Amino acid sequence: MKSRRQEILEYLLQKMEELTQDWDYADPVRPESLLFTELGFESLDAVVLCTAIQEHYLTPMPFAELLSDIGREQRDLSIDELADFVDRHLGAPAKAMAATRRAQ
Amino acid sequence: MSVKTLLIGLDGATFSVLDPLMEQGAMPFLKSFFAQGTRAGLRTIVPPLTPPAWTSLMTGRRPGQHGVFDFFRMDSPESRHIRFFNSNDVQCDTTWSLASAGGLRTTTLNFPAMFPPPRISGYVVPGWVPWKQLRLACWPEGLFEKLKAIPGFNQRELAMDIKLEEKATEGISDHAAELGPWIDLHARREQNLTHVLKHLTEEDPSDLTSVLFDGVDKLQHLCWRYLRPEDDKPLTEDWEFQLRELSLRYFRCLDVLLKQLCDMAGPQADVIIASDHGFGPTYDVLHINTWLERHGYLAWSEAAQSRDTQGALLGVGQVAKHTWLMDWNKTKAFATTPTSNGIYIVVSDGTTPGVPASEYQAFRQRLVDDLRQIKDLQTGQQMVTEIYTREEAFPGPHSSVAPDLTLILRDGGLVSILPSPDEVSKRPVVSGSHRPVGVFGARGPGIKRGFAAGELSILDVAPTVLYSLGLPVPAELEGRVPEEIYLDGVVKEKPVRRAAAAAGSQAMEQAAVSTEVEDEETVLERLRELGYIE
Numbered sequence: 001m002k003s004r005r006q007e008i009l010e011y012l013l014q015k016m017e018e019l020t021q022d023w024d025y026a027d028p029v030r031p032e033s034l035l036f037t038e039l040g041f042e043s044l045d046a047v048v049l050c051t052a053i054q055e056h057y058l059t060p061m062p063f064a065e066l067l068s069d070i071g072r073e074q075r076d077l078s079i080d081e082l083a084d085f086v087d088r089h090l091g092a093p094a095k096a097m098a099a100t101r102r103a104q
Numbered sequence: 105m106s107v108k109t110l111l112i113g114l115d116g117a118t119f120s121v122l123d124p125l126m127e128q129g130a131m132p133f134l135k136s137f138f139a140q141g142t143r144a145g146l147r148t149i150v151p152p153l154t155p156p157a158w159t160s161l162m163t164g165r166r167p168g169q170h171g172v173f174d175f176f177r178m179d180s181p182e183s184r185h186i187r188f189f190n191s192n193d194v195q196c197d198t199t200w201s202l203a204s205a206g207g208l209r210t211t212t213l214n215f216p217a218m219f220p221p222p223r224i225s226g227y228v229v230p231g232w233v234p235w236k237q238l239r240l241a242c243w244p245e246g247l248f249e250k251l252k253a254i255p256g257f258n259q260r261e262l263a264m265d266i267k268l269e270e271k272a273t274e275g276i277s278d279h280a281a282e283l284g285p286w287i288d289l290h291a292r293r294e295q296n297l298t299h300v301l302k303h304l305t306e307e308d309p310s311d312l313t314s315v316l317f318d319g320v321d322k323l324q325h326l327c328w329r330y331l332r333p334e335d336d337k338p339l340t341e342d343w344e345f346q347l348r349e350l351s352l353r354y355f356r357c358l359d360v361l362l363k364q365l366c367d368m369a370g371p372q373a374d375v376i377i378a379s380d381h382g383f384g385p386t387y388d389v390l391h392i393n394t395w396l397e398r399h400g401y402l403a404w405s406e407a408a409q410s411r412d413t414q415g416a417l418l419g420v421g422q423v424a425k426h427t428w429l430m431d432w433n434k435t436k437a438f439a440t441t442p443t444s445n446g447i448y449i450v451v452s453d454g455t456t457p458g459v460p461a462s463e464y465q466a467f468r469q470r471l472v473d474d475l476r477q478i479k480d481l482q483t484g485q486q487m488v489t490e491i492y493t494r495e496e497a498f499p500g501p502h503s504s505v506a507p508d509l510t511l512i513l514r515d516g517g518l519v520s521i522l523p524s525p526d527e528v529s530k531r532p533v534v535s536g537s538h539r540p541v542g543v544f545g546a547r548g549p550g551i552k553r554g555f556a557a558g559e560l561s562i563l564d565v566a567p568t569v570l571y572s573l574g575l576p577v578p579a580e581l582e583g584r585v586p587e588e589i590y591l592d593g594v595v596k597e598k599p600v601r602r603a604a605a606a607a608g609s610q611a612m613e614q615a616a617v618s619t620e621v622e623d624e625e626t627v628l629e630r631l632r633e634l635g636y637i638e
Binding site for chain 1: 179183185186187188190219220233234236237238239240241252259264266267407425427428
């Protein structure tokens with residue numbers, strides 16, 4: 001049985017694979033891939049991805065703090081680190097969001 | 105099915121630009137549109153800013169009621185962390201959700217506060233989503249693949265490129281070299297949006313079809329000098345005249361697209377054109393955090409004084425730079441974003457630094473009095489002409505995360521939040537900035553021809569769209585259906601129906617769906633917080 005951390009990482013890698021196929025990004029997406037310097041993210045790309053992750057897990061996570069820390073420390077973020085962050089902030093076992101979200 | 109109502113958003117459109125263009129023959133279709141329909145000024149909300157203003161247009165509610173105040177939002181009233189706005193911040197029904205609940209289909213392209221996409225009946229391509237993430241943002245599932253299959257579809261030029269967006273707010277230093285391709289890109293972007301909308305409508309039309317063209321706002325920010333040279337010194341250089349021609353070409357292109365969309369909707373559809381705010385020239389920059397620092401309200405951190413604050417790595421720090429630029433042991437008031445002209449006051453909870461709650465009112469009044477003293481050093485004119493308190497600007501259940509003060513500058517300009525040698529400075533060339541009155545136009549079988557309706561409210565647009573669709577107007581909407589724009593007998597034959605308050609249907613549905621993953625007590629607590637149960 002896969003650990004929750006492994007499921008999260010696989011989910012993130014799958015999402016990034018889907019996204020990068022729209023960018024003509026040739027290299028494979030790996031756990032070590034860096035969002036900004038390798039995958040070419042801008043700040044808003046990170047914000048949108050984080051929002052999508054929260055929607056998927058139906059759990060608010062302190063992504064604003066994470067992005068603030070990254071800015072202050074002037075560092076990058078790997079997919080592996082992002083998986084750690086999500087795993088750390090999922091209080092209960094991960095449950096993917098059902099497709100029946102509200103009809104806004 | 106055919107299109108009943110076509111809503112065309114022109115971000116930031118203003119008659120001070122459109123009227124001369126129509127008179128000069130650059131926008132013949134728009135001129136005929138107004139001649140065959142009704143026009144009015146459209147007064148927006150405070151602040152006159154894209155996210156809260158479009159949300160007010162979509163909901164018929166003010167920001168204190170709908171919950172969107174800026175591009176960014178405090179995580180909580182106590183937090184200093186901000187995050188980018190999204191659709192979950194919209195705490196009331198939208199025109200799209202009401203249409204969907206009324207059994208109608210809607211297609212909406214490029215409107216803000218639509219990501220994550222609402223699960224409406226129809227299609228959603230949200231605005232303010234970077235092009236690399238567009239796949240994540242479309243609704244329903246499979247729509248993105250459908251878009252990719254459209255011949256000529258260009259993802260990069262349909263969605264947002266944040267580097268280009270930053271140019272609209274931070275400026276382009278070399279107009280001669282950079283501005284021309286940037287203008288042309290926006291023309292192509294509007295063409296892409298139109299192409300996608302026409303394709304979706306031909307294949308699967310929606311009752312309510314909506315698109316937002318936001319190049320109007322972008323061009324007016326950076327190209328005001330070329331669109332309205334009379335507001336600054338005359339154009340003299342060849343490249344300046346070329347940029348004016350390119351700017352006019354954008355609007356000529358837009359005019360063609362407006363015609364294509366109206367032709368697509370057909371003569372039996374109501375077509376509504378609206379902007380979220382107006383536009384005008386701006387010459388000043390108020391470096392608000394520098395002013396606050398020099399008047400004892402704010403203290404910069406050591407990091408702010410030792411680092412290059414203009415270029416944080418990778419742009420990530422731009423989102424939340426204030427959290428490390430300021431010394432939070434000494435800061436009592438600060439601005440977080442350069443977009444809303446909002447000032448937040450740090451209130452102490454008794455254990456944290458800041459203004460004691462008991463002194464909040466007196467502190468805020470002293471700050472207001474001091475802000476009113478900011479003067480133009482050359483003319484002595486007052487720089488801050490209006491100051492709204494949170495209660496004045498944002499009454500409603502969501503005001504706790506709104507700025508404590510919102511400033512209106514004398515030329516409608518925006519503040520800078522970064523450290524600066526000056527408290528007030530002049531822009532090197534005139535720019536465009538937001539104004540409170542935008543544009544409204546409507547054309548349709550029951551709408552008066554060649555009628556000038558004076559000034560309407562942006563809050564009137566949602567009721568007007570619902571009326572056009574034959575839907576009731578919920579009682580909680582703060583605007584009205586402007587009955588004066590309709591031909592005699594139309595409203596008598598088809599009266600405006602008011603519906604009872606919707607009892608927070610959107611939030612209730614949101615809470616109900618969440619029961620799949622939250623325990624009952626959590627949901628009850630959320631409903632208590634929302635005020636639905638005691």
